[in-house]
Amino acid sequence: MKVRRVVKWTLGVVLVLAVVGFLAFLYFIPPFTLMAPETFSGPEIAAANAVKLEAITDPKTRALAERGKYIVVATGCVDCHAPPSAAGPDFARYMAGGLKNAVRGHGTFVSANLTADRESGLGRRTDEDVLRVLRSGVSADGGRLFWYRAMPWAWFANWTEEDRVAVLTYLRQIPAIAHKIPPATAEATITWDPTALEEGSTVDAGTTP
Amino acid sequence: MRARESVAVRRVDKVGDLLDRTGGGHGVTSSSSVIFRFVLAVLLISGAASAQTPSAAGSASAKAIYEQHCVQCHGLDGRGNGAAAPVLVPRPRDFAAAQFKLRTTETGSLPTDDDLIRTITYGVPGTSMPGWQKFLSTADIDSVANYIKTFSPRFAAERPQSIPAVAASVPGAPAANTVAAGKAVYEKLRCAACHGTDGKGTGAIATDLKDDAGRPLPATNLTEPWTFRGGATPQDVYLRFRTGMNGTPMPSFVDAANQTELRNLAAYVLSLGRKPVWDMTAEEVKAFYQAQAAEAARDPVRRGRYVVSTVGCSFCHTPVRDDGSLVDGMLFAGGQKWGAVPFGDFVSYNLTSDKDTGLGGWTDDQIKAAVTKGIRPDGSRMLPFPMPWPSYASLTPSDLTAIVAYLRTIPPISNRIPAPSRSNIVSYLWGKFQLLILKKDMPLLAYPGNAGSAGGV
Numbered sequence: 001m002k003v004r005r006v007v008k009w010t011l012g013v014v015l016v017l018a019v020v021g022f023l024a025f026l027y028f029i030p031p032f033t034l035m036a037p038e039t040f041s042g043p044e045i046a047a048a049n050a051v052k053l054e055a056i057t058d059p060k061t062r063a064l065a066e067r068g069k070y071i072v073v074a075t076g077c078v079d080c081h082a083p084p085s086a087a088g089p090d091f092a093r094y095m096a097g098g099l100k101n102a103v104r105g106h107g108t109f110v111s112a113n114l115t116a117d118r119e120s121g122l123g124r125r126t127d128e129d130v131l132r133v134l135r136s137g138v139s140a141d142g143g144r145l146f147w148y149r150a151m152p153w154a155w156f157a158n159w160t161e162e163d164r165v166a167v168l169t170y171l172r173q174i175p176a177i178a179h180k181i182p183p184a185t186a187e188a189t190i191t192w193d194p195t196a197l198e199e200g201s202t203v204d205a206g207t208t209p
Numbered sequence: 210m211r212a213r214e215s216v217a218v219r220r221v222d223k224v225g226d227l228l229d230r231t232g233g234g235h236g237v238t239s240s241s242s243v244i245f246r247f248v249l250a251v252l253l254i255s256g257a258a259s260a261q262t263p264s265a266a267g268s269a270s271a272k273a274i275y276e277q278h279c280v281q282c283h284g285l286d287g288r289g290n291g292a293a294a295p296v297l298v299p300r301p302r303d304f305a306a307a308q309f310k311l312r313t314t315e316t317g318s319l320p321t322d323d324d325l326i327r328t329i330t331y332g333v334p335g336t337s338m339p340g341w342q343k344f345l346s347t348a349d350i351d352s353v354a355n356y357i358k359t360f361s362p363r364f365a366a367e368r369p370q371s372i373p374a375v376a377a378s379v380p381g382a383p384a385a386n387t388v389a390a391g392k393a394v395y396e397k398l399r400c401a402a403c404h405g406t407d408g409k410g411t412g413a414i415a416t417d418l419k420d421d422a423g424r425p426l427p428a429t430n431l432t433e434p435w436t437f438r439g440g441a442t443p444q445d446v447y448l449r450f451r452t453g454m455n456g457t458p459m460p461s462f463v464d465a466a467n468q469t470e471l472r473n474l475a476a477y478v479l480s481l482g483r484k485p486v487w488d489m490t491a492e493e494v495k496a497f498y499q500a501q502a503a504e505a506a507r508d509p510v511r512r513g514r515y516v517v518s519t520v521g522c523s524f525c526h527t528p529v530r531d532d533g534s535l536v537d538g539m540l541f542a543g544g545q546k547w548g549a550v551p552f553g554d555f556v557s558y559n560l561t562s563d564k565d566t567g568l569g570g571w572t573d574d575q576i577k578a579a580v581t582k583g584i585r586p587d588g589s590r591m592l593p594f595p596m597p598w599p600s601y602a603s604l605t606p607s608d609l610t611a612i613v614a615y616l617r618t619i620p621p622i623s624n625r626i627p628a629p630s631r632s633n634i635v636s637y638l639w640g641k642f643q644l645l646i647l648k649k650d651m652p653l654l655a656y657p658g659n660a661g662s663a664g665g666v
Contacts, residue, residue, distance in 0.1 A: 026641045044603045059491035067498060075520050076600030086644050136339035143344025145281050149533050154293035155521035157337040161435060162486040193654055197533060200653035
């Protein structure tokens with residue numbers, strides 16, 4: 001009799017602890033806890049891990065790429081161009097794209113794969129194609145314009161041409177990751193919240209072959 | 210390749226692009242790749258001619274082409290007030306005002322059809338206006354040029370007054386003595402009042418230049434010819450002196466100097482041009498970056514304006530209308546509401562210097578902590594989104610100081626921003642359960658309008 005009571009109580013306590021623990025886990029799990037700001041440098045570490053600028057042998061390319069890196073990291077390109085996941089941006093697949101952003105009246109855009117991949121990344125674009133997007137928001141595909149709230153090219157238009165070339169030089173150093181990005185679609189309406197103007201997603205819209 | 214050059218070079222560029230598209234990987238454009246492109250272009254010129262990119266809008270009306278490619282900057286009614294226009298420097302052309310910079314016509318006159326076609330075809334260096342030759346057929350470009358003319362009644366009422374043919378073709382090859390003679394003209398015409406004694410603004414008296422619409426328009430830096438709006442051949446530069454640039458403070462000097470003087474001036478101005486980074490050696494690039502840093506330290510407000518205008522603070526810190534356009538006149542006043550499910554609603558802060566509702570009451574350190582650490586003045590912390598402070602954490606201390614210096618100069622706009630409204634604990638935990646366990650898509654929502662006290666969007 002006494003043993004049964006002990007077992008009952010023990011099980012009860014374990015159950016309560018499990019529930020509380022699970023809720024605490026949900027509450028605290030990153031990226032939704034607030035990291036200590038002193039220690040949080042995700043985008044910068046991601047860039048340092050992914051792109052080894054010190055391996056560049058040509059000193060001029062290196063100098064331009066270093067400048068480009070500073071601009072790209074501080075501008076936060078990776079905020080949209082990292083593949084999204086339930087646990088936040090997937091910095092390990094640096095700049096592989098896949099973040100879906102639907103904009104009312106303009107359709108659904110998916111952030112591009114900026115890696116050197118020849119099939120699915122920036123590796124398939126010419127220098128002028130890339131510079132034109134960063135200067136004018138005009139896609140190499142038929143001269144279609146990126147809506148400025150999906151790809152904020154209007155701000156990047158304010159880069160000096162020299163900084164823009166530095167950004168291009170850096171982007172060219174990003175190692176290839178095969179990650180196919182679907183083209184923009186012309187959906188005119190937003191599906192889940194008609195009061196919103198834009199909606200980002202936490203699901204990777206790209207496909208890895 | 211980058212600055213606007215002769216038509217022939219442009220054609221080569223285009224052919225090079227076509228080749229590149231089938232070719233594959235590339236480094237940054239260098240002179241060797243230019244030669245490479247040129248050789249291939251010559252070899253394949255006939256093939257390239259037939260490979261002319263067909264226009265997707267071949268049979269579409271000019272209006273449809275305009276609405277597909279031009280509206281985002283120039284606006285539906287051509288007033289230069291497209292959705293993205295408020296952040297672009299210089300502003301997109303206002304076709305209704307019909308003040309065109311790049312012409313072969315007398316000052317104040319309308320441009321010729323060829324002038325409009327040239328601009329649409331080759332674009333405007335130093336601005337967002339791209340050359341459309343790669344994407345639109347010549348017939349399409351002609352019809353768009355005609356469509357642009359419908360925005361102003363002036364085109365129906367007036368005829369463009371072309372400058373005399375002899376004046377249009379003046380510049381010859383510049384000799385050494387023409388450069389020296391041109392320097393005297395630079396002084397005589399007091400070019401330094403706006404462009405500075407060195408062409409990049411040093412010692413300029415008129416530092417607060419505005420276009421005809423009253424918007425700030427800095428004088429062109431004459432040491433960077435690849436940004437010359439009308440191109441950087443002697444002919445291009447001469448034409449700007451001869452015709453002036455309508456709608457801007459740049460006048461025509463037709464009455465102040467003769468053709469020879471203006472030709473010499475063009476030679477002098479082009480002699481001021483420095484090497485762009487893509488033509489520099491490694492050592493020159495490093496020295497250039499050091500000089501830039503020193504200049505930024507001397508003029509932090511200017512550097513801060515550059516960083517803020519390129520990083521994109523106003524993307525969120527400006528109210529947007531229901532059609533997604535930025536509200537002109539409310540730049541940096543905040544008020545955009547973002548819903549980060551399941552965390553709550555966040556409203557972008559008022560970055561103007563307003564004492565009560567903006568950054569006017571914040572210390573420099575408080576601004577820096579918010580930008581780089583996501584810490585509000587009350588000590589509370591921001592999520593890593595929608596305010597992407599983890600990215601801004603990599604800004605250098607000198608750039609941060611520059612950003613603060615610039616933000617302090619933004620004229621105050623009163624727009625009180627509500628505190629974030631956090632989700633209650635139950636929906637917060639349920640939302641995270643859906644996100645992390647059920648892997649459900651949890652949207653980040655951006656709302657139109659101004660959630661600040663100024664409202665009225």
